[in-house]
Amino acid sequence: MKCHPYKTDLPVMLPYKPIETENFGSTIKLWYAVPIVALILGTSAIAQSGSDIRLGAVQTLMRWMPLLLQGFIFNVLISVMAMAIGTGLGAALGIGQLSLNRLVRSSSWLLTQFFRNAPWLVLLFFAMFLLPFEVNIFGIIVPLPDWVKATIGLALPVMANVSEIIRGAVLSLPSGQWEAAESLAYSRRQTLWLIILPQCLKRMLPPWMNLYAILTMATVLASIVGVSEVMTLTGEALAAEGGRPDLLAPFYAFVLLIFFVYCYPIARLTVRLERKFSVIN
């Protein structure tokens, strides 16, 4: 960047946006460019301080990239499964919170509040150390590897949050919908399943997607309990390279980047859906 397109003698910082958009093409949004630029600048700056015999930081990163991406796919797998389990259990719990039966309602409420107000990492430790390494289901021994336990551990707070999302969405519907259904002689169950919940789906989608993005980012917690996900593998790769300090920034920047590329579109879509639904309702 020796010459810049702007001719000025004023002591101001020049905007680099036009330059970058030229480099990356108009299809890649500025937001995507930021971490990529940070990664490359950081990499090249630190790489210059390394010795000539060793590979440069970028080349080293390239070599490890397939493994790290595999690790990330594992993160995605854990997040998808934890979300599926958490959504299933949370849906039951959320509907339980709406029950007319006091015992069902209060126990669903208690479970929801307990898991919603617990640190995710503590729940993860709980799942790791309290669940057995294998379970006996009707004589069939099913092993429970660490990543399955981590998935269960992460599904617990998801369950509690989904439960609250459902309760909140149902309560946000105007009471006239309940009254209209009641006065048409729908039973409570029919009212809930035919009238109320279908209308809530739209309202629940944005917070549910938001929860998924948060969960995905939380999957790196599993590295603390030794699951071979992207953070664990990054640490192992760095150790294999002899703990070179010049590799720290580019490797972790790469991890940040893949999470960003995965989660940012979800966040954008959530915002768009929220806007769309708020106009309709």
Added chain:
Amino acid sequence: MSWNDTEPMVSIRDVYKSFGTLEVLKGISLDVMKGEVICIIGPSGSGKSTLIRCINGLNDIQAGSILVEGQEVNDPELDKLELRKKVGMVFQQYNLFPHKTALENVMMAPIRVLKHDKEIAKKAAIELLCKVGLEDKEKAYPGEMSGGQQQRVAIARSLAMNPDVILFDEVTAALDPETVNEVLLTIKRLAEDGMTCILVTHEMGFAREVADHIYFTDGGLIVEHGNPKNFFENAKDPRTKEFLSQIL
């Protein structure tokens, strides 16, 4: 299911209702015969809406008795679903189901609640939409219709259950002035067909034209009642006179 003509179809006796410490109904009695159209009028907060919501059990009462076709509404053992099959209701805010089309709104309850055959229910629903003048709106969603159209769908939806009596809770209060008439005309036709109607309304001209009997409530009591001619021309109670002088 048809009720005879000699006994009141709806009989309300000394009904008391309070929300916490606020007493809303303080001993209300009235009778509605089969085929009758009665209008309940009165200032805001006088308990009109609360009263008719008690008739189909949306609100419960603290004391008194409400008989619908001889069945006590204030009975904890009451099968509310059976009661509500007989008593239809139309709301101020229409309360159509926004995720269903006009046709689905009308035919859903007969299919799901009365377990009618789907094709028969659909045919009946189309006829009802014609009856309220909305034959071209079958596939429209509530959000795509005007307030008056939505309210007419709501009337058709209530009619689809083939109720013996319909409660109308200030059904024109939320409408634009130009759409009020289309809804009132729909109700008037229903009344002419012999449907038993209990209306809470602020439309005095309509009440005078259509009602068989008018009740004036104030402060949780029925202050005065009578046929429309007597009520509007020879009101005796000072509160009625004052109310009418403000409205007319």
